[in-house]
Amino acid sequence: MIRVQREDFDVGAEMRALSAGDTGIGGLASFVGLVRDMTGGTGPSAMTLEHYEGMTQKQLAEVEAEARRRWELSGVTLIHRFGRLEPGDQIVLVLTASPHRQAALESCAFLIDWLKTRAPFWKLEETPQGSHWVEARSSDDAAAARWTQDTDKLRS
Amino acid sequence: MKLLYFAWLRQKIGVESEQVTLPDAVTDVAGLVTWLKSRGDNYANALLNDKVIKVAVNQAYARPNTPLKDSDEVALFPPVTGG
Numbered sequence: 461m462i463r464v465q466r467e468d469f470d471v472g473a474e475m476r477a478l479s480a481g482d483t484g485i486g487g488l489a490s491f492v493g494l495v496r497d498m499t500g501g502t503g504p505s506a507m508t509l510e511h512y513e514g515m516t517q518k519q520l521a522e523v524e525a526e527a528r529r530r531w532e533l534s535g536v537t538l539i540h541r542f543g544r545l546e547p548g549d550q551i552v553l554v555l556t557a558s559p560h561r562q563a564a565l566e567s568c569a570f571l572i573d574w575l576k577t578r579a580p581f582w583k584l585e586e587t588p589q590g591s592h593w594v595e596a597r598s599s600d601d602a603a604a605a606r607w608t609q610d611t612d613k614l615r616s
Numbered sequence: 617m618k619l620l621y622f623a624w625l626r627q628k629i630g631v632e633s634e635q636v637t638l639p640d641a642v643t644d645v646a647g648l649v650t651w652l653k654s655r656g657d658n659y660a661n662a663l664l665n666d667k668v669i670k671v672a673v674n675q676a677y678a679r680p681n682t683p684l685k686d687s688d689e690v691a692l693f694p695p696v697t698g699g
Contacts, residue, residue: 493699509698510622510623511698512620512622512672512675512691512693514675514689515672515675515676515691518675518676519675540698540699551698551699552698552699572699575698575699576696576697576698576699577696578677578696579696579698579699580622580672580691580693580696580698581696581697581698581699582622582623582693582694582696582697582698583697583698584623593623593624593694593697594697595695595697596694596695596696596697600699
């Protein structure tokens with residue numbers, strides 16, 4: 461299940477919805493992304509998430525499909541918010557369900573790493589000093605790339 | 617062709633979308649970026665560091681040699697920072 465929305469989400473309700481009616485599921489793994497306070501608590505800060513509406517849904521679907529090719533998954537939930545968010549607000553939810561914990565935990569980590577470098581979202585940060593676009597971090601590319609290396613290792 | 621711009625690229629160019637007719641010589645993504653740079657200082661400035669610019673053709677990531685046609689929707693944007 462993929463949703464791109466302005467509204468907040470309820471992690472517990474989403475977990476219950478993902479596992480409801482499927483007693484073959486042995487475990488759920490979750491990642492919840494939060495807005496971090498970039499000012500160190502010294503002033504008001506917030507961020508606005510812009511996205512490319514037509515492409516977001518498609519990219520998230522491709523990332524989910526790739527996770528399902530790599531792991532045995534009973535279900536996946538991806539929720540990404542857009543619009544104005546404040547420190548402490550939830551931004552993104554990744555839930556994976558599988559008969560086995562390893563598949564749930566690994567695919568959850570894979571999904572957030574890949575989503576961060578592929579889904580077309582951009583963060584505009586507001587601080588007391590003005591607003592600026594958050595720059596992509598090379599550590600995010602490295603985190604996503606490690607899943608490619610893992611695959612290469614498996615194949616060689 | 618429909619062009620879309622996002623984040624600081626949109627701010628630097630000054631519009632979020634526009635309809636353009638490509639010159640015959642422009643047949644791929646690399647050609648499009650080169651042509652856009654010639655359309656004014658705002659484009660040249662926004663596309664100055666074109667190595668970092670991402671391009672999507674019909675909502676899928678494209679490469680410099682991805683071919684283009686008039687009915688395509690092409691988006692240009694900085695590296696993504698979601699999640």
